Amino acid sequence: MIRVLVVEDSKTVQKALVAALEADPELRVVAVADSGEEAVQAAATLRPDLITMDINLPGMDGFQATRAIMSNSPTPIVVVTGKLDPRDSDTLFRVMQAGALMVLAKPAPLGSPNHAESVARLIHHLKLMSEIKVVRRSFPEAANLAALPEARLAVPGRVDQVRVVGIGASTGGPPLLQRILSSLPQDYNAAVLLVQHMAEGFTENFVAWLQHTSRLPISLARDGMPVEAGQVLVAPDGYHLEMAPGNRVILSSAPPENGLRPSVAALFRSLARHCGRQSAGVLLTGMGSDGAKELKLLRQAGGITIAQNRESSVVFGMPGEAIRLDAASYILPPEGIIELLTRLAAAAPDLSSRS
Structure with a gap:
């Protein structure tokens, strides 16, 4: 039995969410909280297995409540929210930076055509997130983790020239990606292609x-876009992002891989096929094994391959599987990944000089 604390100030949404969760025999709602203050107290006294967290709460908001819970009573937290305006993106991802594992949409209203499907999707992800072991978080006075000084470390082994860096991440990825991308220099001499598993929308x-803190231009990839040094292209909802001949990307609606579209697997496989030694692949925190076998393909093609280490991963599934397969030539914490990517770009040729 998974014991759930529901944090939601709307009584109507609260009632619907509780009913949806308790219809599953493996879930039991142990309490509901109307405010962030109530959520913090309930997390400390009831010790639930999982918390669903709304963002817009009276008094202490979802961001503050998540920080407080992860500091004092670490619990898997999933943000469950309605459709957000892009102006709310900062608040949303600050909650994830504070320790929330995932962002999911609230179920469609009862009686709507996709109600059952949306409830099933929510329950599936909640069950997965309840299994994640979270640790106590400490937060520096500077709220922006990207501003933290990075430890310098020597990265062993060879450093080849690269022109394209592929990065794949899932659960726990957004704050880590913000930290990595905001640390790359403005004159970064390689392109970055990024797949982050995320709820649609x-x-x-x-x-x-990500654009708030990065010195590099970051945009959603469009089919046929040229791949240019110093830019970051992110896979859009529902499409695989792949490298293609002629320094361009393609967006593919091919079937999902590992149940996912976009998949890290499709990205890494395309880098192995079209870039080889002039590419690098980075597999970060995430559940499952997406991209692990394909990272090995990239290594066999001569690319530089990196997996996040266990200690710094929120979920060690994807990088752990890559390590088990001997797919990673480097196993590094975030500061090591940043340093190696910076060194690779310093050595990289200009993309325009290559066909």
Whole structure:
């Protein structure tokens, strides 16, 4: 039995959410909270297995409540919210930066055609997130993690020239990606292609949030776009992002891989096929195994391959599987990944000089 604390100030939505969750025999709602203050107290006293968190709450909002809970009573937290305006992206992803594992849409209203499907999708993800072991978080006075000084470390082994860096991430990825991308220099001499598993409808907000702190231009990829040094292209909802001949990307509606579209697998496989030694692949925190086998393909093609280490991963599924397959030539914490990517770009040739 998974014990759930529901945090939601709307009585109508609260009632519907509780009914949807308790219809599943493996879930039991142990309490509801109308405010952030109530949520913090309930998390400390009831010790639920999972918390669904709304963002817009009276008094202490969802961001503050998440920080407080992760500081004092660490619990898997999933943000469950309605459709957001892009202007709300900063608030949304600050909650994830504070320790929330995932962002999911509220179920469609009872009686609507996709109600059952949306409830099933929500319950499926909540069950998965309840299994994640979270740790106590400490938060520096500076709210922006990207501003933290990075530890310098020597990265062993060879450093080849690269022109394209592919990055794949899932659960726990957004704040880490913000930290990595905001640390790359303005004159970064390689392109970055990025796949982040995310609930449909939130990717545009994610890109807008990353743009706040990055010195590099970040945009959603469009089919046929040229791949240019110093730019970051993010896979849009519902399409695989792949490298193609002629320094361009293609968006593919091919079937999902590992149940996912976009998939990291499609990105890494295309890099192995078209870029080889002039590419690097980075597999970050995430549940499952998406991209692990394809990272090995990239390594076999001569590319530089990196997996996040266990200690810094929110979920060690994807990088852990890559390590098990001997797909990663480097196993590094975030500061090591940043340093290696910076060194690779410093050595990289200009994309315009290559066909």
